[in-house]
Amino acid sequence: MTISNLPFTKKAVLIKRPENEITDDIFKIVEEESIEPNADEVLVRVDTIAIDAWIRTTFDEGSYHETSKLEQGIGALGLGEVIISKSDKFKEGDIVSGPMGAQTHITMNAMAYEKIEANKIDAELNIGLLGLTTGLTAYFGLLDVGKVKKGETVVVSGAAGGVGIIVCQLARLKGANVIGIAGGQEKCDFLLNKLKINHAIDYKNQNVREELENLVKGSIDVYFDNVGGEMLNDILNNLNTGARIAICGAISQYNNFDNILGPSAYLKLAETYSRMEGFTVMHFSDKFDLAIKELTEFYNKGEIIVPTHYENGIESFPKAIQMLFNGGHTGKLMVKM
Structure with missing residues (x-):
């Protein structure tokens, strides 16, 4: 040209x-x-x-x-x-x-x-999958901030979104019991049937706190938060001892910056010796190559779909x-x- x-x-x-x-x-x-x-x-x-x-x-x-x-x-x-x-x-x-x-x-x-x-x-x-705002954010939020371990219970909000789908699959691959929260039966079916997670909660048609208490009362080890708002309180009320919360985003609040709803149940962090940590992917720039290598291997083996x-x-x-x-x-x- x-x-x-x-x-x-x-x-x-x-x-x-x-x-x-x-x-x-x-x-x-x-x-x-x-x-x-x-x-x-x-x-x-x-x-x-x-x-x-x-x-x-x-x-x-x-x-x-x-x-x-x-x-x-x-x-x-x-x-x-x-x-x-x-x-x-x-x-x-x-x-x-x-x-x-x-x-x-x-x-x-x-x-x-x-x-x-x-x-x-x-x-x-x-x-x-290999992008800063999707796969790498999911990878470091779950593994470096959430520090997920085999056998732990992981809850993911916004589970059917771009970041959430990667978090769910990584948590499953790391041997966790995975619960995804999404809006609508179609998305929940996708999480269960395509991503092969353990449980899905439809926040549009189910009471999230009641469902969590039925599934994992007081035993959430890792929460990957994409949503914020009242859902974060539901999680705080069901933490296991030593739980980790990774604050990735708060999409439920982005249209309401003048009156953001913060967590009222934050004292549960002290009661359960837990921590809540915010992050951005650039905190981990020295590890990008390692993450890209592992995510690429998962994809090439068909273990992660996008x-x-x-x-x-x-x-x-x-x-x-x-x-x-x-x-x-x-x-x-x-x-x-």
Whole structure:
């Protein structure tokens, strides 16, 4: 592609901040000329982006992640093809993963990207099973923060989501008794029949605390929390001695930042000599290679599956980000451009 023939870029932008729930009217799809890359930069045609819960947090002022600016691009991780390179690191045609944004093309410093080796493993696994916000988050949250041991009882909230499905399978592979919490009978059937976990609780149609008391009263060893809110209290009331809670996210609260519901039963941590620890995957960057190696081996042996739900086109981004909160998907959620 010649510099004089740069492609147009379509991108999703915020036109106003959400008040609470995400609605279609806070987004707009715009089209503009791509930016010509300078020295050490590349122009990438975006193929796929991962729809992750952290993206929602950028819509509000004061976000832990960098706040999305109005009328400008929205951050997202993904993969794409280098179509113009002004860097020695990549050549045209290379497939790369890294920050892509909710857009069809992006110009970025080449150092932001990693090359995906052809035929080594399915490319999209680099933003799913082997990605920072999915597989690696699941791996370190369960094994390094949760410190799961064979024979222990592990409970996973958001169990049918992108991170949850990996946590459930890793816990099973490590010999744990696994209980997944998800919304709806279809998702619970998926957890039981496809992921082969021990029990599933349908929070939409069952009382979570009652179900936990029936299944594992006072004997939860590890809780991987993707949801937060009242469900965390249900867990705190059923901890075993020396339990570990890994705080990965709180998706039930992301639309309610002005009035976040915290745990009222936190004294149960003291009563049971337990601990609750928050983390982000970057805490474990020195161990990424080891985790990727083990996750890849599990995948190649067929011991981990990675179901993925796709929405198509940048125009579907507003719908896709809302699906994180309305339960409209199972597995990893992505948008293909």
